Amino acid sequence: MTIRVRFAPSPTGYLHIGAARSALFNWLFARKMGGKFLLRIEDTDLQRSTEESTRSILEGLAWLGLDYDEEVVFQSANAPKHKAAAQRLVQAGKAYRDFTPKEQRNDATVKQGIADRARAQAAEGVDQRANPYRDLPKEESDRRAVAGEAYAVRLKIAREGKTHFEDIAYGPQERDYAEIEDLVLLRSDGHPLYNLSVVIDDIEMGITHVIRGQDHLTNTHKQVLLYQALGAKVPQFAHLPLILAPNKGKLSKRKHGEVVSLTTYRDRGFVPAAFRNFLALLGWSPPDEKEIMPLAELVEKFSLEGIGRANAIFNFQENDPRHWTDDKALWMNAEYIRTMPLVELLPMVKAELRASKLWREEYEDDEREWFEKAVELIRHRFFTLKDFSAQGRAYFSEDFDFDEAAVTKNLKKEPRLKELLPALADRLEQVEPFTKDAVEAALRQFADETGVKAGLLINASRTMLTGQAVGPSMFEVFEIMGQKRSTERLRSGVPWFDALEELGDV
């Protein structure tokens, strides 16, 4: 039997990283087992579903490299089937019409309302099977329905017994029928509800394994009952531990902002493979200790058995830009940027430079070799793709900013630099060929002759050439910048030092 799994998000907002992880696990399992990975958009809530959200889900999956195998299924298109199935259950006596007028519920206060009602019911000892319409004679039920009276359809759950299923991650699960109410399948306006739609669609799509968030674990019992009422084979279930905020609370956009949205990672310079790798490690662990895994290896090592049970905390610090998302995710991204094959990184750098208006077509033509060497040189200390256009700006443009701390530390402290730097430029102009070794020799000799430490000139040069206090080995930077740009930038500090003197700032 071919394995068929699905990712079934509701398009009511951005793609949440928790949902993205569910998609990843489903995808990995399908690829590992040679099965099919399907996508179903659960847009039954017409009020909240948006096309924009669907688009962002599609984009997010594409970004992560999770391709799906068959046509996307839109759940709303199946509504007629869902309704028909519910009616069949009514005819078969497995569900019944509930003519109780609809209770108005305010979305914002439902949770509280549920708890209050449950408390009250517990105190009074209410029977879940006490619905007055549950055992209404078929003739009367039919007559009222034909007469046009509005009704909801509820599944008729047996008075005695238990449901069982074996969850691949959480083990055997059992729930007494007494704990389950006669769930509503169809609203009184005829609209099919979640549990019904999911089950019908999963049957229809031939889903063999349902892999989803643990928040559905207890609901699964209801769904098992539905499969049974429908006479369908119950699939295998594997529930995933949830991803929580640092305070162990729910990770939500409302409270935590953009860190929970997958597209944020794309927009803030993450390499897809890095984020995918990080996500895979949240709630799942490989059989060995190797954590950095290219996609093929992830597929090879993935197994449902490796899924954990404890909820994971997504560790980020809301008000600290340095730790805006999980440290390990940031580290992993840096790791990928500095170690991934250069040919794979190049297009990403290109996209970033293009977005920052720093891209020049020559980089893929006459200056291709230079471009590759430059990226290779600077990639090693970058954390995100954004760094190529920020800290790395000076490599690609004459219009770059000077880091204030760098200027203070490397330039302002030594007034002699005003004369030394242009003199150094003169000296470097003589260097031929302009290679890192030759430049080093020239600079060190110049330092000797002028009686200053080489480090002084090196650090000052770094700031003059790149605007930064930190960066790659300076002689490599000289070589990459080239003779012309290097000497020009060394000299460009003179008027600037003059200005400082006038201000009495030196």
Add this chain to the structure above:
RNA sequence: GGCGCAUUGGUGUAGUUGGUUAACACGCUGCCCUCUCAAGGCAGAGAUCACGGGUUCGAGUCCCGUAUGCGCUGCCA
């Protein structure tokens, strides 16, 4: 309130059928390297395995209880 699930250093996780000093990664500290910052190398701090009982010669690993957290409990998904 009821039911369910979970609980290993700050975070993510390993811990095989219970058996010597609880392992790995991120983060953190120090040292080396050095033109800076990373990377890398080395060293280190940090966990009485939520708590309390029990079973056992022996428990992170089994049992019971408690606490805490999360989830579900809706004519939302």
